Amino acid sequence: MGYEFYKVEPPPGVSFEDWMSWKWQYRNSLSTAEQFQQYMELSEDQVLAFEKARASFNIRVTPYYAALAGGSDPVPGIQRILMPDLKELSLGAQQMLDPLGENKNRPTERIxxxxxxxxxxxxxxxxxxxxxxxxxxxxxxxxxAFPSKDEYTRALDYIANHSEIREVILSGGDPLTLGDARLEKVLSDVQQIPHVxxxxxxxxxxxVAPMRISEELVNIFRRNKPVYFMAHFNHPREITQESAHALELLVDNGVPVFNQMVLLNGVNNHPALVYALSRRLLSLRVKPYYMFQVDPSEGTDHLRTSIEQSESIQKSLWGKASGLAMPNLSLDIPDGGGKAPLYPDFEIHRTQHSRTYTGWDGVTAEYINPAKETLIKPDDVSFYENETPS
Ligand code: SF4
Structure with missing residues (x-):
């Protein structure tokens, strides 16, 4: 039972010990065309893209992820994720520097x-x-990098002063690029706020660096529970022996893990790839959670799928994939409008009391509403509505 996951081999001259050290991976991150060429072939245009695209968005990848995308068995789709492209410089159908409207919802520098x-x-x-x-x-x-002392204090004060905040999402950038001591300090400072x-x-x-998930790290999560982990795999090949081990370490230590993927043009925009990724994740006890439409961030037009294509991928998976295997397709309304879920529409008719649907495999039937409904009284929910953990 289970999958034979791909093994990412270190290039000649790199010891296994170095390869499996996340600090070595960070120290030896690749940033130039010459460094990328040690792992994959680049065309003239691709070399030129390193010069031209860096000014608008930084370029960096771990040797591990470069070897996974290139190496002896390359996956051109995954290379599109990490490789700058001259298309980033052309004007797309829509492009925004801040598509989620985060800057206008930033009460303090890092929140x-x-x-x-x-x-x-x-x-x-x-x-x-x-x-x-x-x-x-x-x-x-x-x-x-890390916030200044004042920025950090202002962030924690903001959370502490807003009792409606129940979840704090550590993001960035990537929070796991922080060292263990610093990460534990952040987790414990946040978890000490009573309403979180x-x-x-x-x-x-x-x-991209699964060796970062260690016994020490999961012990930090255990000491500061509950911590939920949002992983970000886009392609079934990204689930390697190393990443499978990292995910199992998290789950075995009581950290619930969900996956948020992005539907990417030329990378994973095919139902077979989405399904294969979901099955692999589930076999490792990771729930496929979201499948996001690419936001119209600057320089991403060539990586975006149309809404119609995304919906058709989702619809073709609907009957085949179990509810557990099905990520929720969702689009962020540009300029900070929040999430809009996208569901396949199976409804073919509606009356005042009923709706009629044709399901994924052609079965048509009517759902009739009950004759009478009982509404919950306001007094029966007021305790829960006014609850503030302490
Ligand atoms: S998608 Fe996430 S990991 Fe990738 S560059 Fe953006 S913040 Fe970093």
Whole structure:
């Protein structure tokens, strides 16, 4: 039972010990065309893109992820995620520096407060890979790293002073590029705020540097529970032996793991790839959670799919994939409008009391509403509505 996951081999001359050290991976991150060429072939245009595209968005990848995308068995689709492209410089159908409207929802430097019960705490702008489709190009990869002492205090004060905040999402950049001691300090400072129920960590580390997930790290999560982990795998090949081990370490230690993927043109925009990714994740006890439409961030037009194509991928999976395997297709309304879920429409007729549907395999039937409904009285919910954890 199970999958035979791909093994990413170190290049000649790199010891296994170095390869499996996340600090070595960070120290030896690739940034220039010459360094990328040690792992994959580049065309003249691609070499030129390194010169031209860097000014608008930083370039960096771990040797591990470069070897996964290139090496002896290259995956051109995954290379599109990490490789700058001259198309980033052309004007797209729509492009915005801040498509999620985060800057107008930033009450203090490192906090984004868009939804009432949760905030984003941007603890670093540094990532181990600069994904070419990144939605946060206005912040990510600008060498700002960890917040200053004052910025950090203002962020914690903001959370402490807003009792409606129940979830804090550590993001960036990638929070797992912080060292263990610093990460534990952030987690414990946030978890000490009485009305915070849980911390979520959004990280691409299990995909691009899975050796970062260690016993020491999961012990930090256990000491500061509950921590939920939002992984970010886009392609079934990204689930390697190393990343499978990292995910199992998290789950075995009581950290719930969800996956948020992005539907990317020329990378994973095919139902078979989405399904294969979902099955692999589920086999490792990771729930495929979201399948996002690429935001119209600057320079990403060539990586975006049309809404129609995304919906058709989702519809073709609807009957085949179980509810567990099905990620929710969702689009962020540009300029900070929040999430809009996209569902296949099976309804073919409606009356005042009923609706008629044709399901994924052609079965048509009517659902008739009950004759009478009982509404919950306001007094029966007031305790829950006014609840503030302490
Ligand atoms: S890891 Fe996340 S924040 Fe960093 S570049 Fe990729 S998508 Fe953007």
């Amino acid at each position: 984004v407060h868009r939804y009432p019960d949760r905030v984003l705490f941007m603890v670093t702008d540094f990532c181990s890979v600069y994904c070419r489709y990144c939605t946060r190009k206005h912040f990510t990869g600008k060498d700002q 129920d849980l911390v979520r960590i959004g990280s691409r580390i299990p995909t």
